[in-house]
Amino acid sequence: MDLPVSETQVAVEEGAKEIDMVISIGALKSKDYALVYSDIIAVVAAAAGHPVKVILETVFLSDEEKIAGAFIAAEAGAAFVKTCTGFSGGSASVADVALMKKTVQYKGRVQVKASAGIRSLKTCLEMLEAGADRIGSSSGVAILENTQVPSGSY
Numbered sequence: 001m002d003l004p005v006s007e008t009q010v011a012v013e014e015g016a017k018e019i020d021m022v023i024s025i026g027a028l029k030s031k032d033y034a035l036v037y038s039d040i041i042a043v044v045a046a047a048a049g050h051p052v053k054v055i056l057e058t059v060f061l062s063d064e065e066k067i068a069g070a071f072i073a074a075e076a077g078a079a080f081v082k083t084c085t086g087f088s089g090g091s092a093s094v095a096d097v098a099l100m101k102k103t104v105q106y107k108g109r110v111q112v113k114a115s116a117g118i119r120s121l122k123t124c125l126e127m128l129e130a131g132a133d134r135i136g137s138s139s140g141v142a143i144l145e146n147t148q149v150p151s152g153s154y
Contacts, residue, residue: 004039008046019047022055022085028069029061036069040076051079053113056100058083059090063099070103074110080134084116091117094130101131119149 008019021043027035044052054073058066070081081100083092092114104110114127115136121143124135135143142149 002039002042005042005046008043012046012048012050016050018051018053018079019043020053020055020082022057023069023073025057025060028065028072031068033068033072036072037076040073040078044077052077053080053082054078055082055085055115057085057088058093058096058100059088066096066099067103070100074104074107078110080111080113082113082115082136086116086136092127092132094126097127097130097132105131118143121146 004021008021011019021040024032024036024039027033027039040052040054054069054076056066056069056073061069073081081104083096083100084090097112097114101112104112111133112131113134113136114130114132118124118127118135118137119139119142124137124143127135137143139149
């Protein structure tokens, strides 16, 4: 059994309600789509009905790779495609959210989560207008108070 599958099983056993996984960026960039698909579908199966969010790390990908990653995630049963972890530099962009939404909307049930770098109400609203169904931010108070949090801080 591979590590992501066993980690997913443990997380579910310990009460996780949702699972986040980072797409295999190397496999995606080398166009090993079968490996990308098998990784995701294995985690989806291990999640035992709990929603799986597949993080694309869009900062590292071309538009073609973003489309391929989002499409494969949708086909493998992911509940969400997510822009970034926030740990690899860069942040969610309106263009990436719109591209991801356009890519997965054929499935109907697959949602888009914009995450990383969303620190203001203005940015939050832009992401929602671009098609984000969910926002990931550590700046919730600033967003609700309509204030700006400086880049690099929480």
